[in-house]
Amino acid sequence: MATMRLPSGTYHQTYQQDQAWWQTRFVWLRMIGLLFILLVFIPLWMPVLFPDIGLYVVSVANLIGYTILSAMGVQLLIGYAGQLTLGHSAFIAVGGYTSAICMLMFGIPYPITIILAALTAGLWSMLFGLPSVRVKGYYLIMTTMAAQFITVDFIITQYVAQIGGRGQAFSIPPGTITFGPIEIDNDIKVYYLMIALVIACMVFVGNLLRTRVGRAWLAIRDNDIAAEVLGVNVVRYKLAAYFVGGALGGIAGSFWITSIYAVSPEHFTWSWSLWVVGVILIGGVGSLYGTVFGAMFMTLVPEILRFAVAPLQPVFPQLMTNFQFLKESVFGLSIVLFLLYEPKGLAYRWWQIKNYLHLWPFSY
């Protein structure tokens, strides 16, 4: 967080202090306030205070959480390790299916299946990361695209989804997804699971980026040939990035099945892969906060849009019946506009606002 401006009179004397996440008392207070809002206000007070929209807010928050978890692996691969990927929902799908199969066929408890899902998805992702040793840039994009089509449209649709003769969708019977003694059966419990997973993943990735591994990734992102010359084992660290990125995707997939109690290849389309890349672009590439901002933007805008077009329904009934496509076109347009007019994403804008308010109103 070297870009942060410290209040006057505050000096760092050790590297630990300089690298700390929350450096001043004000930040501590702010973060505790944020945690209060996240852990108490939204799930517990909102449904009571606003009975008609409270649960809706929680369900939208769950969607945001899923988007954050999905985009985190992409952020790590694109934003930190510099490996462009356009097939991430393949790994989310692998995670979701691993989790579902482990629970349904082997009766493994849900928390353990999350870990299994992460491992499987990570290894699967590493397999498709192998070409990154030889190619990069455009050619790498093609291989990740191939990963998407081969994994989801072929292996999962044709083989995995047919296991047990269930046809396309695996439905998870109620009572299967339990966390210890607690059964995850409503939106609020899903919400708490989501918050736990998001915070765990954020802390994990944030810390990983401050280690030797993270610095190696940054070096590879900035210039892989230079990194190799300086002694970074490029192959090993690239594969490690694919492993961690895929594992995060696996966790997202594992979370996904709690929110709709089913898993089907149709949930993991190529569009979703592109969508999560769009999320990190809008949020800001190379910024963990950016993932959160992007996910919020991309989930809230369609929801607001849904309310906005509802009055137009008598005139243009297509707007509601084909809302999915309206959403897609707005998403596409917003990616393009962000890239044209705000290429550094929302995270940069947030940083500017913070800096502006830092010495407000007497900034120099």
Added chain:
Amino acid sequence: MDIFLQLIITGFMVGSIYALVALGWTLIYKSSGVLNLAMGELTLIGAYVSYTFYMWKIPFPLAVVFTLIIGVILGLLTERIFLRPLIGEPTLTVIMVTVGLSFFFRGLIFLFFNTDTLVFTPPVFPSEPVRLGNVVIGQVYIWSFIAALVLLAVFVIFFQRTRWGLAIQATADDEMAALSLGVSAKFVYAAAWAIAFMAAGVGGTLLGNINGINISIGYLGLLVLPAVVIGGLNSVPGAIVGGIIIGVLQNLAGGYLDPLTIAGFKVFPGGVKDIFPYVVMTIMLLVKPYGLWGWIRIERV
């Protein structure tokens, strides 16, 4: 043997349509370095535009001409509004703009046309198949093949013989040299997008005549990516050959791999035809990343 021949011939004919679309793609890549992921949507637009004209009782050849004109207009607009401000931006930015465009176009198309399969009625080409010996080929394939060949020839003549075509070739070959000799880069980029829209539009129209128009046309349009990888990203002949190879391979996979059984066990439950090009592409990237005729990039720090 007859089946084999038939698969090859049909594959070759469908492949010529892919070749047409791939030509448009390569042109954009060569002249401006943009990896266009919206190619599937460009084919979709072409298919729906020509369908609309055809449904307005405009004769089919004229509908294709109108599709070409609309393609030019859309291509110029797209380039001017979305791509020109991004000249010189990083790879990811430019690619994601095309991704954003693909979402935008697809969303707009299906907002107005719904997702049902549309069929050209009355059928444009007679449904009576043609027999060549024991090989049976639908007329729609033959006409598509002829149309694709004519367009390919027109494009090749355009590149070889006209002033504008030469300008595009020069820019693709060496941008700095072309600029210093007075070739307008703006014109070349705009022309590349217009041609890509035209090629994809005709490709989409022909594909729509074969299978009916629905979202799968977009996925077929995306097949240009395996095609250009096989040919090498920056090679125009490579794109044409790659497109034909992909068409043939796809048909062979559908004909032989789909029903393949080993010891009574069906190896592939289905869908091999759709993903086979991507498998070939992955293998190609692992073995020979720069394709048949692509330039090998030498990078210096």
